[in-house]
Amino acid sequence: MLKLSKKITICNHHVDFRGRLGAKTLCDLFNDAANEQTIALGVDVDTFNASGITWMLHRIRLQVTRWPSKGEEIILETWPSGSDRLFAFRDFAVFSSSGQPLVRSTSEWMVIDLERRRPVRLPESVSRMAAYHEGITREITFELDSKRLPLDVTGSRRFVASYDTIDFNRHVTQASYVGWVTHALPFDFSSHHQLTELEMLYEREILPDSEVNSIYFIEENDAGARVWHRVVDASGAVTHCAARGAWSREESAR
Numbered sequence: 001m002l003k004l005s006k007k008i009t010i011c012n013h014h015v016d017f018r019g020r021l022g023a024k025t026l027c028d029l030f031n032d033a034a035n036e037q038t039i040a041l042g043v044d045v046d047t048f049n050a051s052g053i054t055w056m057l058h059r060i061r062l063q064v065t066r067w068p069s070k071g072e073e074i075i076l077e078t079w080p081s082g083s084d085r086l087f088a089f090r091d092f093a094v095f096s097s098s099g100q101p102l103v104r105s106t107s108e109w110m111v112i113d114l115e116r117r118r119p120v121r122l123p124e125s126v127s128r129m130a131a132y133h134e135g136i137t138r139e140i141t142f143e144l145d146s147k148r149l150p151l152d153v154t155g156s157r158r159f160v161a162s163y164d165t166i167d168f169n170r171h172v173t174q175a176s177y178v179g180w181v182t183h184a185l186p187f188d189f190s191s192h193h194q195l196t197e198l199e200m201l202y203e204r205e206i207l208p209d210s211e212v213n214s215i216y217f218i219e220e221n222d223a224g225a226r227v228w229h230r231v232v233d234a235s236g237a238v239t240h241c242a243a244r245g246a247w248s249r250e251e252s253a254r
Contacts, residue, residue, distance in 0.1 A: 002132035003079040004037040007097075010068045019070040023062065023195055024179035030092050030105065031175060033078045043125050045168055052114050053123070057174040058087060059108040059142050061199040066102050073097045081138050083130035086110060086119055091138065106140040114169075117205070144199045146242035149217075149228045156215040157184035161206050172206040181229045181243045184214035193224055193247035200243045206231075212240060224249040 014025050038044040038055075048054050068074045074094050081091040087108045094103035110119045111126065122130075157180075165176040178200060182190070206212060211234040219226045229243040 002037075002041075002129075003077055004033055004040075005075060005077045006033055006036075008074050008076055010070055010072045010074065012070060015070045018191075020067040020194075021069070022067075022179075023182050023198055024175050026062070026094075026103065027060070027175035027178050029076060030078065030107075031173075033076055033092070034090055037078060037080075038129075041125075041129050043123070043129055048111070048123075049114065049168075053111050053120060054114055054169050056110045056112045056119075056169070056205070057107060057202055058110050059144075059199070059201050060105060060174070061107075061140055061142060061144075062103060062105045062197060063140060064103050064196050066100075067194065068094065068096075068102060074102065075099075079136075080129045080132050081106065081136055082133040083122055083127060085121060088122055088126050088130050089133070089138065091136075091140075104140060106138060106142075108142065142199065142201075144201050144242060144244050146201050146203065146230075146239065149230065149242055149244075150219075152217045153215055154218045155184075155186065156213045159184075159212050159214060161208050161210040161212070163208070166208050169205075170208065172210075174200075174202060177202065177206075177231060177241050180212070180214045180231055181216075181241070182245070184216055184229070185218075185227065189218065189225075189247075192250055194250055195245055196224075196248050197246040198243065199245075200241060202241050204238060204240045206240050210234075 016022050077093045081089040090107045092105040113120050159180045161172050165172045167173040212231050215230045217228045224247045227245045230239050231241040232239050
């Protein structure tokens with residue numbers, strides 16, 4: 001198995017007011033690590049762009065045992081975990097400095113034609129990279145079906161695809177979607193709950209200066225809450241992203 005392992009110290013700008021790493025920042029760190037490994041393997045964005053193609057995330061799922069805290073040193077690992085005709089899989093894991101498992105994640109990526117913005121068959125270079133997964137059992141599967149999300153709505157928050165949310169493909173970064181989903185929730189809810197699982201399904205890209213609404217439905221339970229999300233365009237007619245999250249309840253916020 002081909003695996004990249006990085007030691008990272010959680011800094012002030014990585015954490016929320018409770019001093020814990022957030023989901024959006026974690027996905028940014030995932031992207032940095034994945035980019036580093038794809039450069040080494042010759043399947044990075046710059047190489048692809050020169051051929052008129054690029055990577056685009058289709059799904060990601062996180063399972064969190066404990067969020068790292070400010071000042072903590074973590075070990076972040078990533079590796080190619082297989083492929084099929086249209087999708088390449090990549091897994092991630094985060095450990096404490098003593099080796100305690102903190103986060104596990106799996107993701108599903110497409111390669112798209114830059115001009116047509118349509119998926120293409122995976123290049124041979126990606127298939128070779130994915131072959132390193134032989135002997136690996138993927139521990140996390142995808143479960144989210146965007147057609148079966150509840151239609152109930154608890155609330156929403158408006159966001160704009162501003163300059164700082166746009167990536168090298170000139171659309172909103174996948175981590176920004178994660179931020180829009182988790183940051184749409186009321187401050188009081190987020191202050192008294194901790195995210196333990198998140199699954200995102202990316203359906204349509206968001207272009208610069210677009211206005212979107214991040215809609216959510218909260219269903220409380222004995223352990224905490226389940227939350228369903230949609231990121232839709234200003235008209236509400238187009239869904240850009242669907243998501244589901246699980247949150248544990250905390251007695252008090254710091």
